[in-house]
Amino acid sequence: MKTYHIITIGCQMNKSDSERMASLLEKQGYKKTDKKYQSDLVVVNTCGIRQMAEDRIYGLIPAIKKANKKAKIILTGCLVNRKDVKNRLKKYVDVWKPINEITKIPLAPFIKGGKCPNDYLKIEPKYESKFSAYVPIGNGCNNFCSYCVVPYARGREVCRPAKEILAEVKKLVKNDYKEIVLIAQNVNSYKSQIPPNPPLSRGDIDFADLLKMVDEIKGDFWIRFITSHPKDMSDKLIKVIAGSKKICHHIHLPIQAGDDKILALMNRKYTVAHYKSLIKKIRKAIPDASITTDIIVGFPSETKKQSNNTAKLMKETKFDLAYVVRYSPRPGTASFKLIDNVSLSEKKVRENKLTKILSSTALANNKKYLGKIVKVLVEGENKRDELFGSTETAKIVKISTGDFNQRLPRSPGSSPGLKALPRNDSLVGRFVDVKIIKAKDFGLEGKLVKKKLLV
Numbered sequence: 001m002k003t004y005h006i007i008t009i010g011c012q013m014n015k016s017d018s019e020r021m022a023s024l025l026e027k028q029g030y031k032k033t034d035k036k037y038q039s040d041l042v043v044v045n046t047c048g049i050r051q052m053a054e055d056r057i058y059g060l061i062p063a064i065k066k067a068n069k070k071a072k073i074i075l076t077g078c079l080v081n082r083k084d085v086k087n088r089l090k091k092y093v094d095v096w097k098p099i100n101e102i103t104k105i106p107l108a109p110f111i112k113g114g115k116c117p118n119d120y121l122k123i124e125p126k127y128e129s130k131f132s133a134y135v136p137i138g139n140g141c142n143n144f145c146s147y148c149v150v151p152y153a154r155g156r157e158v159c160r161p162a163k164e165i166l167a168e169v170k171k172l173v174k175n176d177y178k179e180i181v182l183i184a185q186n187v188n189s190y191k192s193q194i195p196p197n198p199p200l201s202r203g204d205i206d207f208a209d210l211l212k213m214v215d216e217i218k219g220d221f222w223i224r225f226i227t228s229h230p231k232d233m234s235d236k237l238i239k240v241i242a243g244s245k246k247i248c249h250h251i252h253l254p255i256q257a258g259d260d261k262i263l264a265l266m267n268r269k270y271t272v273a274h275y276k277s278l279i280k281k282i283r284k285a286i287p288d289a290s291i292t293t294d295i296i297v298g299f300p301s302e303t304k305k306q307s308n309n310t311a312k313l314m315k316e317t318k319f320d321l322a323y324v325v326r327y328s329p330r331p332g333t334a335s336f337k338l339i340d341n342v343s344l345s346e347k348k349v350r351e352n353k354l355t356k357i358l359s360s361t362a363l364a365n366n367k368k369y370l371g372k373i374v375k376v377l378v379e380g381e382n383k384r385d386e387l388f389g390s391t392e393t394a395k396i397v398k399i400s401t402g403d404f405n406q407r408l409p410r411s412p413g414s415s416p417g418l419k420a421l422p423r424n425d426s427l428v429g430r431f432v433d434v435k436i437i438k439a440k441d442f443g444l445e446g447k448l449v450k451k452k453l454l455v
């Protein structure tokens, strides 16, 4: 049996795409291996968002081909259309395919499941996790933010029919998945038809409607979604989140910069005032919402004063988390033509300044959890036998389990009286209640509330 190995670099969308790629390969008779240097087929799912992500493949791909001359290498993801990348790696890569064309990769005939669908989103994924699943609601982007490669790498926005999304979620919930993460580059521009018998016209339902329909699916699970674009976030969506039972109170709303001139240069199509008004509405409707963001420091021509405007906005907004990154010029994008005139050292200064503000607002927000009992989805266990997981507000929690730490016999009946106590790892993928006893800037610590677990 031939083997495959997938290397995924980048965002949730790339991770989700790799799950579809894995499923496609397995249907064609390939078997997964962890050994990239011995695999018959190596898929590299690339990210071109920043130079750092791009650079990873220049060492990796030649090293794989050198160690394993017979391996076939498929390159997909954000860098697949870049001519300069192609020239640099052409002697190592066997197949170049954009992600939405992976169903056309010439491999063995499609074995299980009959005909290979033309639309790659129709491939049933091989989910990495047994309890949390990414569910793409579309692919591509129409926004053309001046710094961003996504519209070039993934093409124009295509929305997945609501009927397909709902079917995927229902199946996941039936299989006891606890976390559904709806993903798209801009969830707020989602458009589809009403299931189950769509009328002929497009655009009957928007993201708020879709979210409401997912919320109405019966079962014990919660719903997350990323990423929201501030220009398209509607009052209707805020209302749906506030009134829902299962939608997590976490909103990732990238601001990118806190200065109107820089936002215009970035082609973001909103102002700081608009962003602030959204935050105000969210906080009013969902008082416990955690709000996170993305910020780019050192965009071409950004002055100290303009960066200070971002600092001011961060102090006012009191983010729970922010991905503060240095601007990275990307070939092919509009801003690539601008001079990258903020020095690396100045970018680092701005990055550090914003990270310090973030650290203090995040700590202040996290202190509000002290003494509270919160619902946590357990995601794993560390080497010290502690569990970790996330709250619905996307706070990472380290959980001490006290006497639950004991390695208890698993098989029922082997130790009467103890069998009711679950072992730590049997709690992975389950919701538990945790009492928060410590707050840090980027995490919480708590104790497992045990009584609920005794059956």
Ligand code: SAM
Binding pocket: 011, 049, 050, 147, 148, 149, 150, 184, 185, 186, 227, 228, 229, 254, 256, 294, 295, 296, 325, 326, 327, 328, 329, 330
């Ligand atoms: N669609 C999302 C939005 O509009 O906010 C973001 C998707 S993008 C793949 C993820 C993040 O990468 C962006 O929010 C931005 O902060 C960052 N990013 C994208 N291009 C970048 C660049 N050229 N330099 C630095 N950061 C970049």
Ligand code: SF4
Binding pocket: 141, 142, 143, 144, 145, 148, 149, 150, 151, 185, 186, 229
């Ligand atoms: Fe890139 Fe802007 Fe589209 Fe986000 S909205 S993927 S930043 S072009």
